[in-house]
């Protein structure tokens with residue numbers, strides 16, 4: 001049984017004060033949510049405040065990026081040890097905005113996935129095709145390359161801890177959600193590829209869908225066999241809409 005995960009990525013939104021008012025509204029709304037793992041990914045500056053406030057609630061905290069090195073002269077970067085120190089247990093890795101604007105590659109994503117796993121944190125490893133790639137009929141090739149590239153040299157013993165997030169780039173922040181059938185097609189393909197990589201151990205890997213998830217479409221997405229949760233951007237910024245997504249059941 002795969003426990004569903006609903007993760008909210010705040011991207012570059014919310015000061016600590018705004019984070020506090022979000023949590024004041026959000027935590028009571030999800031206090032009775034059962035059978036779902038809730039993860040919030042604030043910007044670095046709000047991680048420790050959020051971690052402090054969610055303590056005891058079951059809500060987990062993620063970063064939106066991390067550096068793969070243990071420490072060093074990397075101006076502007078944040079290490080895994082610093083994230084753990086601030087209270088994060090998860091890291092979003094390889095989000096398409098980082099691939100697009102910050103030169104993230106399958107190789108850097110792989111180094112980050114490996115370092116995060118080795119340190120005992122959980123990667124939320126993102127992949128997905130662009131509109132051009134989909135229209136050219138290359139979706140499966142693209143996601144397979146990203147999947148195998150990002151998970152290179154990760155064993156069946158530790159790999160299944162990774163949370164995979166399939167996020168078609170054309171559906172992110174555009175209001176265009178993939179249909180549940182389109183998402184399911186890619187999710188079942190990814191599950192099949194994971195099986196090739198890790199055998200039976202891959203059955204426990206959670207594969208999230210991301211891209212314009214809202215309270216209105218979460219139920220039909222979650223009804224699909226291989227969709228184990230959601231990575232939510234825009235609709236996680238307001239407490240009531242994110243709580244509705246968390247409590248989709």
Ligand code: PGA
Pocket residue numbers: 009167171172173174175210211212213231232233234235
């Ligand atoms: P969106 O973003 O829900 O605003 O489309 C999803 C994401 O980038 O993870």
